[in-house]
Structures are given as C-alpha cells and as structure tokens.
Amino acid sequence: MRLWSIHPDYLDAKGLVALWREALLAQKVLQGQTKGYTNHPQLTRFKEASDPLGAIATYLRHVVAEADKRGYKFDKGKISIKGARKQLYVTEGQINYEFNHLSLKLKQRDPAAYAKIRKTSVIKPHPLFILHKGSVEEWEVT
Template sequence: MRLWSLHPKYLDPQGLVALWREALLAKAVLCGETRGYRSHPQLERFQNHTTPLVAMSLYLQTIYAEAVARGYAFDKSKIQVTADSATLVVTSGQLDYEWAHLMNKLRVRNFVLYQKWQETITPEPHPMFEVRAGQVESWERQ
C-alpha cells in the first residue's frame, strides 16, 4: 500500500488508479470493514488523526478531483464527501523520499511523464499535508 504524500497530479494513470484503490482499502480498514492491512505503517498518520475518517475522506476527495480533471470515471459514491477540514503533517525528508521513489517508477513506466517532472526540485504535497522539516517518517519502509 502506498498512500502518497505527493500531490496526485504527479502520478501516471496506473499510479492514480492504484492510489484510488489503496486509499479506498485504507478507508475500509479505518471503518473496520476488512481484516487485512490493519497495521500497515502508512495508515498510522490517518489512524492517529483526531478524525481519521474525515482525514481519509479529504484525502480521497483530492484523488477524485484529479481523476475527474483527467476524464476518468471514478465512483464518487465510494467516498464520504465532507466540508470538514483536516491537516496531516509530512516531513520534507518523507516528501523527498517519495519523490525519488515516484521518479524511479516513472522513469521505467512512463518516460514522458518522467521527463515532464524531472526538473521539479520541490514537488507539491497532497493539499491536506503540511510540510515540516525532518527526516523520512519512522513508519516508512525503506
């Protein structure tokens, strides 16, 4: 499971579809609807949030918006649309780690997109994340 801290605009089609599926699975875990992935490290930041389902809904809303902008037909009924707000913190080291990881994937899977983004020095985070200085997150498996 990869719940990117990066803005979903950077993902190739396969990556965006995978993120949608994985975030829906994460939502199911938070709702207690599945036995698998309950202790997945990337879920920690959502599980530790004061309102985990609101945070996951906001996370999914941004993915959905990116899909709509690309003309994809994701099912909005799978997410709870909320007007609430939630912020999660991500370290600059985590964002750098994820950026390098994504660029390695794009170099192999979608070279055109890799070329488009390769000059990016500071990628944008997912809009619900606030970036703070720091190393790679403790939950990241490197």
C-alpha cells in the first residue's frame, strides 16, 4: 500500500488507479471493515489524525478530482464521509523521498510521465497535507 504524500497529478494512469484502490482499502481499514493491513505504516498518519475517516475522505476526494481532470470515472459514492475537510502535516523530507521513489518507478514504467515530472522544481504535496520542515517520516519504510 502506498498512500502518496505528493500531489496525485504526478502519478501516471496506473499509479492513479492504484492509489484510488489503495486509499479505498485504507478507508475500509479505518472503518474496521477488514482484518488485513490494520498495522500498515502508511496508515499511521491517518490513525493519528483527530478524525481519521474525515482525513481519508478528504484524501480520496482529491484523488477523484485528479481522476475527473483526466476524464476518468471514479465512483465518488465510495467515499464514506461527505463534507469533511481535513488537513494533516507532512515533512519536506517525506515529499522528496516519495518524489524520488515515484521518479524511479516512472523511469521504468512510463517514460513519458517520467519526462514530464523530471522538469519539476518545486514538489507539491497532496492537497490534504501541509508541508513543514523535517526529514523522512518515522513511519516510512525505506
């Protein structure tokens, strides 16, 4: 499971679809509707949020917005909470780590998407996240 902290517009088609599915799985985990993935490190920041379901709903809505922008049809009805607008924090180190991780994936999987993000000078976080100073997050498995 990878719940990207970077903006979803950096993802290629395969990555965006995978993110949607994985974030929906994360929502099920946070709702207590699955026995798997309950201790997955990527869920730590959502579990620690004051409103975990509101945070994952906000996350999912931004993934849907990116999908809509590309003409994809993700089912918004799968997002469990309507109206919640949450924000979480993420470190600059985490954003840089994930951007480099994605760059390596895209270099192999989608050279056109790789060429597009290679030109990036300022890495945008997923809109759920507010950027602050710091190294890679403790929960990240490097």
